[in-house]
Amino acid sequence: MNRRPLIAGNWKMFGLAADLSEMEGLAPHAARLTGLDIVLCPPATLIAQAAWRLKGGVMGLGGQDCAPAQQGPHTGDVSAAMLKDAGAAWVILGHSERRRDHGESDALVRAKADAALAAGLTPILCVGETIEERKAGAADSVVTRQLARSVPDGAPASLVIAYEPVWAIGTGLTPSAAEIVEIHAVVRAALMARFGADGAAMRILYGGSVKPANAGEILALDGVDGALVGAASLKAADFGAIMEAHPAARAGN
Numbered sequence: 001m002n003r004r005p006l007i008a009g010n011w012k013m014f015g016l017a018a019d020l021s022e023m024e025g026l027a028p029h030a031a032r033l034t035g036l037d038i039v040l041c042p043p044a045t046l047i048a049q050a051a052w053r054l055k056g057g058v059m060g061l062g063g064q065d066c067a068p069a070q071q072g073p074h075t076g077d078v079s080a081a082m083l084k085d086a087g088a089a090w091v092i093l094g095h096s097e098r099r100r101d102h103g104e105s106d107a108l109v110r111a112k113a114d115a116a117l118a119a120g121l122t123p124i125l126c127v128g129e130t131i132e133e134r135k136a137g138a139a140d141s142v143v144t145r146q147l148a149r150s151v152p153d154g155a156p157a158s159l160v161i162a163y164e165p166v167w168a169i170g171t172g173l174t175p176s177a178a179e180i181v182e183i184h185a186v187v188r189a190a191l192m193a194r195f196g197a198d199g200a201a202m203r204i205l206y207g208g209s210v211k212p213a214n215a216g217e218i219l220a221l222d223g224v225d226g227a228l229v230g231a232a233s234l235k236a237a238d239f240g241a242i243m244e245a246h247p248a249a250r251a252g253n
């Protein structure tokens with residue numbers, strides 16, 4: 001199965017208008033690396049401006065969360081349709097920081113994914129175990145359970161899964177290459193068991209302390225269809241270097 005690689009940046013709660021110059025520094029990489037999908041997820045406040053500044057380019061934009069409801073009296077929430085209207089085509093859902101900070105359950109993540117799909121956004125749905133769960137030998141079962149409960153029935157082949165071990169986010173720690181390959185295979189098996197050919201086509205990203213220094217090795221691993229990058233996506237030099245480290249980039253496309 002030939003899946004098109006995807007490299008996505010998650011700015012989290014960083015970034016003011018002045019930082020969009022970093023995003024513009026990525027455009028030449030994105031334009032040259034035609035074999036990769038490149039997506040940037042800035043804070044919601046910057047999406048419309050980012051879309052305007054990227055007009056005509058190949059880089060995609062995403063939100064970092066959306067509401068489960070289409071619209072309504074939900075002060076402070078941002079709907080999927082609003083993200084789309086601002087210029088986003090993607091949305092990160094179920095990130096562990098939202099599960100932790102806002103108590104988001106798998107059921108809520110699933111409702112958000114349904115809302116995103118209904119609005120025409122592609123979800124990048126995050127799963128991943130804590131360090132305690134990994135030490136207890138429960139990483140596979142935790143991730144399988146999160147997938148079963150948070151990925152909606154009938155999810156299309158375009159839906160993206162990001163495997164992000166919680167203990168690797170922002171810590172400089174990463175699982176070993178063998179551990180990444182092993183758990184990506186677990187995710188793939190679960191997706192195929194439930195969605196068949198669509199499950200074989202869904203992309204599975206790795207996220208957690210991806211840096212220019214380790215991107216080449218991680219992005220070349222079996223079953224890794226790309227990366228979801230946090231801190232290193234904030235600087236064009238680092239995020240550009242991560243894109244350039246993809247095997248498809250080195251192959252000249």
Ligand code: 13P
Nearest residue numbers: 010169170208209230231
């Ligand atoms: P870091 O790359 O900063 O570890 O963050 C990963 C992440 O959470 C991306 O969503």
